[in-house]
Amino acid sequence: MEHQDYAGIFKALSNPNRLEIFLQLSRCCTPGTVCSKTDIDVRCVGDLGSGLNVAASTISHHIKELYRAGLINMRRSGQNVECWIDPETLHMLSGFFTSQGQEE
Amino acid sequence: MEHQDYAGIFKALSNPNRLEIFLQLSRCCTPGTVCSKTDIDVRCVGDLGSGLNVAASTISHHIKELYRAGLINMRRSGQNVECWIDPETLHMLSGFFTSQGQEE
DNA sequence: TCTATTATTCGACATATGTCGAATAATAGA
DNA sequence: TCTATTATTCGACATATGTCGAATAATAGA
Numbered sequence: 001m002e003h004q005d006y007a008g009i010f011k012a013l014s015n016p017n018r019l020e021i022f023l024q025l026s027r028c029c030t031p032g033t034v035c036s037k038t039d040i041d042v043r044c045v046g047d048l049g050s051g052l053n054v055a056a057s058t059i060s061h062h063i064k065e066l067y068r069a070g071l072i073n074m075r076r077s078g079q080n081v082e083c084w085i086d087p088e089t090l091h092m093l094s095g096f097f098t099s100q101g102q103e104e
Numbered sequence: 105m106e107h108q109d110y111a112g113i114f115k116a117l118s119n120p121n122r123l124e125i126f127l128q129l130s131r132c133c134t135p136g137t138v139c140s141k142t143d144i145d146v147r148c149v150g151d152l153g154s155g156l157n158v159a160a161s162t163i164s165h166h167i168k169e170l171y172r173a174g175l176i177n178m179r180r181s182g183q184n185v186e187c188w189i190d191p192e193t194l195h196m197l198s199g200f201f202t203s204q205g206q207e208e
Numbered sequence: 209t210c211t212a213t214t215a216t217t218c219g220a221c222a223t224a225t226g227t228c229g230a231a232t233a234a235t236a237g238a
Numbered sequence: 239t240c241t242a243t244t245a246t247t248c249g250a251c252a253t254a255t256g257t258c259g260a261a262t263a264a265t266a267g268a
Binding site: 046056057059060061063064076078079080081 | 212213214215216217218
Binding site for chain 4: 015017054055057058061062078
């Protein structure tokens with residue numbers, strides 16, 4: 001989290017499908033924890049995309065965008081790629097709007 | 105704030121110039137307070153755009169987008185149009201990321 | 209080494225977005 | 239009513255974005 005490109009972060013969350021992926025990840029397990037079969041059987045493309053009606057390649061692309069924005073982390077695990085919310089970025093965002101609240 | 109289109113809100117904040125306008129508004133006065141000459145001499149197009157290097161029509165367009173997203177309010181005051189942050193939406197956003205923090 | 213499974217890369221393409229300048233609108237104050 | 243000031247609307251256009259399917263890559267397990 002060097003420079004914090006907030007516009008870039010918001011851009012990543014501006015697409016409904018991408019936001020949905022983000023929300024699913026934030027729901028399936030506590031941020032910082034890997035979301036994988038251990039918990040609720042969530043792997044990247046296959047499972048995150050199952051609810052959305054988009055091609056696997058599109059999911060892959062969206063996940064990369066979330067990763068680029070710093071919102072999520074990813075790691076290959078065998079044939080799967082596991083994703084999980086980046087807790088630091090989430091915390092930063094939480095503070096962003098809260099601090100805007102009381103002037104600044 | 106009926107339906108809360110978060111993706112739409114993030115889209116509004118995803119453009120650097122629009123984000124800058126939003127931040128200027130959140131700085132110039134406490135949310136809920138009108139930002140106008142009374143305080144720090146901030147009116148919409150003229151002043152909000154002065155820092156950014158874009159045409160007045162573009163600023164006007166961006167402000168409308170922020171308004172559509174529910175992030176700001178606006179009101180005509182003579183020749184000027186005054187803008188100010190919508191405190192409810194801001195509060196909602198603040199809660200959005202915070203609640204994502206602890207699973208949900 | 210071959211096959212199945214999962215994920216990514218790579219064009220391609222339709223649509224959305226950001227931006228401008230010119231024209232128009234809204235208002236205040238001679 | 240005329241003029242100046244501020245803001246918005248309206249094309250126009252270049253660029254960005256979301257999406258797909260086919261091809262390719264990465265891995266596990268016969």
